[in-house]
Every structure is written in structure tokens, then in C-alpha cells.
Amino acid sequence: MKLFDSTLGLHGQALSLRSERMEVLSRNIANADTPNFKAQDLDFRSALKGVQQGNEIKTTHAGHVSSFEGASPNLFYTKPLNASSDGNTVEISVEQAKYGRAAAEYQATLRFLEGDISAIRKVLRGD
Incomplete structure (x- = not known):
């Protein structure tokens, strides 16, 4: 809804992007022992900038964000500090730290969103 998009600003879109990044990081953690798995990350700042410039969030259904138009260029492969002999680039401690910060x-x-929604409720109630 356009009213809420303009009222809530980028917080809703930022929340979706942060969720997408957490999915990418959790996929890395889940595949820490998979041979030849290449760890990825999402460049949040670039993705948010893309949203600000008008790229829309794509959804497969109303409650799920699957990917972002223009986000693919914001996904990148991470370079490990220590190479693994099986070709896997996941460094579990690094990924867990990134996930904790992302959370x-x-x-x-x-x-921030809760505060915005609370303010809207007060206005609608006339408080």
C-alpha cells in the first residue's frame, strides 16, 4: 500500500533485505561441510541503495520475499582467509559472527518499524 510505503520509509524494505541476508548467511552455515560450496553474502548497502533508486522487491506470494530485483549483483562470493582442501569457502566462525550481527x-x-507503526496507531486513534 502506497500510504504505508511513504509513511514507513525504507524501514520495511530494509527489514526484507536484512531477512534476505540472514537467509544467505544461514545457507552458508548449513553448507559448512559441503564440498565445493562457495559462501556468499549480500551487500546490504548496495541492495538498499538499489531499492532507494526504484528497484522493487519481488515476492512469490504475499508473505514471502524470494529475491530482489537488482539484488543479484549485490550477492557476492566471499573469499576465505584459510583455503579448504575440499573447495568449500565457508569459515564457520566468520559466518556465525556475521549472522549474529545481522540478527x-x-x-x-x-x-524502528514498531515505533513507526505505533505512531501511526496513535494518529489514527487521535491520541
Whole structure:
């Protein structure tokens, strides 16, 4: 809905991007022992900039964000500090640290959204 898009600003889109990044990082963690798996990450800043420039979020159905138009260029393969003999580039401790930080950033964005929604409720109620 356009009203909420303009009222909530980029927080809703940022939350979706943060969720997408957490999916990428969790996929890395899940494949830590898969031979030849290449770890990826999402460049959040570039992806958000793309959204600001008008790229829309694509969904497969109303409750699920599958990918972002223009986000593919924002996905990149990470370069490990220590090469694995099986070709896997996941460094589990690095990925877990990234995931922890991404989760904290997701929570912070969610709190901003909750504040925005609370303010809208007050306006609608006339408080």
C-alpha cells in the first residue's frame, strides 16, 4: 500500500533485505561441510541503495520475499582467509559472527518499524 510505503520509509524494505541476508548467511552455515560450496553474502548497502533508486522487491506470494530485483549483483562470493582442501569457502566462525550481527541489525530495524507503526496507531486513534 502506497500510504504505508511513504509513511514507513525504507524501514520495511530494509527489514526484507536484512531477512534476505540472514537467509544467505544461514545457507552458508548449513553448507559448512559441503564440498565445493562457495559462501556468499549480500551487500546490504548496495541492495538498499538499489531499492532507494526504484528497484522493487519481488515476492512469490504475499508473505514471502524470494529475491530482489537488482539484488543479484549485490550477492557476492566471499573469499576465505584459510583455503579448504575440499573447495568449500565457508569459515564457520566468520559466518556465525556475521549472522549474529545481522540478527542484531534485523532486530534494530524491527524496532524502528514498531515505533513507526505505533505512531501511526496513535494518529489514527487521535491520541
